[in-house]
Every structure is written in C-alpha cells, then in structure tokens.
Amino acid sequence: MNRFKTALALLPLLCSPSVWATTFVYISNAESGTVSRYVLNEATGRLHWRGETPAGGKIMPLAASPDGQHLYGALRSPPYAIVSWRVTRPHGDLQRMAVTPVAASFPWITTDRRGHFLLAASYDSDIVTSNRIDSQGRVTEQVTGKVKTGPHAHSVITDVSNHALYVGNLGTDRVLQYAFSDDGVITPLGKGFVQGEKNSGARHSVISPDNRFVYNLAEMSGTITQFRRAADGSLTALKRWPNAVAKRYNLQHGEQRPAGYSDPTPRIWAADIQITPDGHFIYVTERTSSTVSGYRVDKASGELTLIGSWPVEKQPRSIAIDAQGKWLIVSGEKSAVISSYAIDPASGELKRVSEAPAGKGANWVTLIAQ
Template sequence: MARQALDSSLAGGWSASSWLGLSGNESRLTFLCGLFITQLLLSEYGHRMTDHAGIYIATRHTAHLTRLVPRIHPTTIKRFTMRKVLLLAAAVGCSFGLPVQAATFAYISSPADGLISQYRLDEQSGALSLVEQTKAGDQVNPMAISPDGKALFAALRSKPYQVLSFSIEPATGHLKPLSQAPLAESLAYLSTDRSGRFLFGASYGADLLSVQPIDAQHRPSDSIETYKTGMHAHSVRTDPSNRFVYAGNLGVDRVLQYRLEPKDGKLVPIGEGFVAVPDNTGPRHLAFSSDGRFLYVVGEMSGTVTAFLINEKTGALKQVSQADGIPARLKLAPGQARDARNNDLKDDPTPRIWAADIRLAPDGKLLFISERTTSSVSVFKVDPAKGNVTFVENYPVEEKQPRNIAVSPNGRWLLVSGEKSDKVGSYAIGASGALKRVSEAPSGKGALWIEMLSQPDK
C-alpha cells in the first residue's frame, strides 16, 4: 500500500522528495519508511486526529512524538486526504531517517602564491566548491587543525620561519587571523597532540623535530624544544591515546618512537628510539588506525606501505605487514632522497618512485597513498583486526604531481591536490576503493597541503 501511495503521488506530478529537497535512493527509502510509520499511526489514531495534530507531528522533532496522544482531539473526526498523508509521511521520514546536516570544509595551502584556499565539500554528491582564499604568507605549506576544530595552524617555509594561527568560524569555516609565533626551522610537517596543548614540527632540511606549547586561545608559544634526528625528518604525529609520538625519518630509513610527557610535552625515546625499515624505503608520512593499535607508514622511495603493531603499554613498534603500491606497469625505478635544490631530479631523467601522502579511510578498511612521478593514487585493503595491508590497484588522477590527499569524514570522497595543477579534484571512493573523479575546483599555485573539517551546518 505504501508503494501504491507513493506511485500515485508521483504520477500526479507531486514529489515529497523534491518538495523537501531530497534526492536519490536515500530520499526514497526515507520517504517509504516515513509513510509506513505514518500509516501505522493513522490506523491507530487517524479517525481521531485533527489538522492541528497532523501539523504537530509534521513539524516537531521525532523525540516529541511521544506527545502525540495528548494532542489527539477526542471528539473531532476528520479524514486525511492522501496529500496530507504524504506530506506527513515525508516529514516523519525526514525526522527519522536523515542525519544531522554537517558542513564539510577543506583547506589547501599553496606556497607559490601564499594562499590558504577554503572549499566546501558536499558529502552527498562529492561536489567541491571554492569558498574563499586567505592570504597567509610566502611559502605557506604544512597545516594542522586543532583537535576541537576551532583553529588552524599553518607554517611558513620562508624566512623568518613562522607559524600562523587562525580561528575557524563555526558553520562558515571562515579563517580569522589569531597570532603568529617563531618556528625552530623550515618545517615539512606540522601537527598537534590530541589535547591541543602542543604543536609538533618536522624539519626535512635541518634534521630535527620541534615541540612548542599552545595556549587555551590556540596561540603557539615562542618557547621551542628541539630534538635532533637523522637526515631528513619528514613527519611527526601522536598516537590516538596521546601517549606516544612517532616520526618518519626518511634519510636514514627509520621510524622514530617516543613517549610523550603530558605535563611539558617532552619526548622520551622508546628503547633505542627507532625501528629500522629496509634500505631505500624513505619513511615519509604516517597514519594511525582509529583504535590506536596500528601505525601505517608510506615509503617515499619504495612506494610501499609498512604496518606496525603498537605495544599498548610501551609504545614500541613491531612490523606486521608490508605491501608494494607501485605496479610494474608504471615502469618506475627505485626513488632517491631529494633536497630543495633538486626536488624534481632535473639532472636525472630516470622516472623514479616518488610517493608522498598516506590516508586511511574512517572505517579503517581502505588506505590510499599518492605517487607524484606518475600522478596517481594507489589503494590498499586493510585488515583492521590484524593490521595487514594488501595492494588493490593504482589509479591515475588528473592533478599533476599529487603531493597531498585527504579522505572525507564520511569516507566516500578522496580529495587530491597537485603541485603542478591549477585544480583540486574530488573522487568517489567505491566499495573496493576504485576512484572516479566527480568534481573539481580551482586551486592556488603549487597546491600542497590538505586539511579537512566537518562542523554542524547552522
């Protein structure tokens, strides 16, 4: 009967879905569920409902449906037309079936023009639109969003090296300058601890990690603690428990491991202070499983993903899996460590592996890495229980030299920025990880870093 009612309404030229601004299978399912619920209500109480009661149901939140009976008029009998039933069904369906709307924003830094571009992502369609661009400063590069989603930090890689902080306006995502503070060196990576009290940095050129406090107003301190590393530190992040800190030390093929002192942010080496990976791996960026049991590391020079089990008590790493993400058909030679003076290896025409970023889907079952030489993204399947990674496929992307990628909060879309592209792309993620480009938006020059944030849409 519900299906007949829906077909009848659509045949008559009226659509509850379009009237409510809904579309696709989700709206149809929501509508049918709502219609079914409404029919149950009408069969029980319909002969005693007034228009007043109907309007009440259609406009109040689901939580208030328990007040339905007191609103039923005991003496007035009024029949509901099919149109009223359909309107009521749509309203109830929306109340039961639709999630709270959220605004999803992406922030992308572009060093060549000193801009941070803000985008809005439609998490239902994958459509990406440029909202505004904020002038940050020359060579703005790595960024981090505070754990509470209220501030964005951006590092400048031109002298004098500084970190800028911006407040993020709720609902609109607008950036408003807050403060600036010195940095120890030019940073290739920026992150905060999970409490938002400490700012971490990794310097590729100066071979060091840095830690500086962040106050309650999201302003980094001038006080900086530094830790010497091997050649080319490339990333630094805290684990989900906020007890341990790990860093990719590309030039010496090590993943550094520390215990975080919560009082002052000091880093204490775990064991020898590192675990080694095979020569010429080039451990670069890191990703954690949501439960904090596993750490995944992309090798810039090998194109591999290495999975480590994190000891729950000590934080010590133990390798459990490794998978190659570069298929033979790409015909790439092993990569080399690069420096700013020869980043593109202009004196070496050999196409070489040049992997960059790594991102894990929210459900922990798919993992993505970017490869710059071939402008592609490799997809891996992950066993969340054991941490094992398995290569699935490599997909070309339109963004040339993709330095950074990001997965949307709902896990349905992958954003890709290209250092040599004037656009940023949005790709639909299939059930097996297959990528299909669905949208694009203009980017700044030399687009690099991507940070994403989802906020209630007020």
C-alpha cells in the first residue's frame, strides 16, 4: 500500500515535461556530406546519437521551420541546392521532401518568423535572397526577393516583428538593413546600412528578444557591436566590445580567408554568436583558440559584461542554445565529437556535461524542441 501511495505521489513528477522533454539536435558535416541526428535530454544535457542522414553534397548551413516540422540545408558544392526534410516523430528522423536548385552557394540560411520564406546570404555571389516555402513546407524555386550586397554577405536575420532584415556584410564592414514585406519582398531600409570599424568583417548577428538591440560579431576583429533599433527598424551603433581571448592566445588581427588561404600567424577568426531565449546571456565562438566566450546582458541598457571564456571543440564554427536556455551545443570543424554545456542560470558560466560522435567537418548546429 505504501509503495502504491509513493508511486501515485511521484506520478506528477514523472509526467512533467521537464523530466522527459527532449530536443532534436542536427549537425551538418561538410566533409561527410551528411546530417548527424541526436536527441538532447533536457533534464540532464545528455546527447544521444541517432544516426546520419545523407545530404547529397557539401552540406553546411541548416535552418528549422518555426513550427519544428521541417529542416532545411544548403548544399555548397555544385549543383547548389536547398534540401527540404520533414522531421518525423518520435525520434527526429529526416524524410527528404525536395531538393530545390538555387543560383548561389549560401553560407547562411534561415526562415522568416512565419515560416513562409527561406532567407539566404551568399558570400561568393554577394546577394541576399528570399524563396517561398509552400504549404507542404518545401522550399520552392520562386524567388520573392533578391538584393545585391557589397562583397561577402555572410548572414541574414529577421527582427521580432518579421518586417526588418539585418545582413552581416563581411567585405564592407557593414550591417545592412532592409525592410521585409509580407510577400517576401526585400527593400533597403533608410540608407541601407550602418558602417562598422574598418577591416573588422561583420559576420553573424543576433537580436534581443525584446527587439530593442542587434548584436553583430565581426570575424576578423572578433569584436561585438551593439546597435539600437528605431521604430522603423533602422540601426544606430551604440557600443563595441573587444575580443575576449585575443590577448590570452596572442592572436593577431584577422584577415579575409579566400580559397587556398594559408598563414601560420595565429589570427582572430570569430565565427558564431547566440543569445539565450530570455536575453540574459550572449555567447560567441573563436576558431583559432577553439573557445567560447560568454557575456551577461544588462536588461536596461543592453550592454555586455564579460563572464569568461572556455575551451571547447576544435575550430568551433557553430553553436546553438536550446529553447529553455539551459544547454549550449558546440560543434567543431576539426573535432570528432560535439558537446553539450550546461548554462548556469545565475552566472552564465558553462560546464561541459556530455559529448557524442560527429561526422567529418562538423559545421552547423540546429535544434528543434519536441
């Protein structure tokens, strides 16, 4: 009888989503030409490898639909294409739906916040595009928006309202700003850009959950620049923070790295930036030192305070944070594993808790909550 009562008492806990919740983790492997599939245990941070899905080429950036029903991947080896997969339950297996030809090699893709369009930035072709996604979740060949950027467009994100786009334009040291219509049309917003520091290499950006600030990570300087958003979506630069690890690892200022680049000098080579869902912490990667640095975000001003830096997988190109803001997932292009790191909710400190095998050239990390 006592055992029965104990079981009844534990039943609500055992049925709690926090105990059993899982997140699907997808890693693109550029050299293997596959997408690795994992399940992340939200209670423990443990990563469980589920298998590999062939992509059909050099797969790099990934993006999930807002409803978590579809995954998209860009093939950066000719013929260039976007692969659309259906995410099947309960294990997150991928069912290929379509392979859509595109005109360029894209190092960055994402969807708009409604899941109606796939947005892409091309480093080699200097363009940003919008392709319609059909009612079945497949990327189509219909291009609704296309703009010519300066050299080396590297990323594109939407604001929270879904009516503004921000592009990291590495070759011009600018963050470009565009209006984005409900029909997927892209047009310049204001003068169309905010100028950054010379030879910094504007790369990836994130937006604060309250839609007040944009933060851009520069590849060659490793700096983070904070921008304030106006009501119309236009940006004003506010403050800049230096790279957190350059002095510790004696890193020189970075350079653009065209095909065949070779330089024995240790240089800054920043890659990715992510913000927690509550907006409290920002994390960035630096590939030469193989580190992740974390910052606390001031709620009122949006200013950053360095928390610390941690060694991670070798050459970390991509990181992702789960929907609860508890776990940071890191892939390394030259690492045989990916890992999960616990985010301390009070301090923002990272602690490595789990690893799982990765493919060759582990590249992009994308998470889909169950």
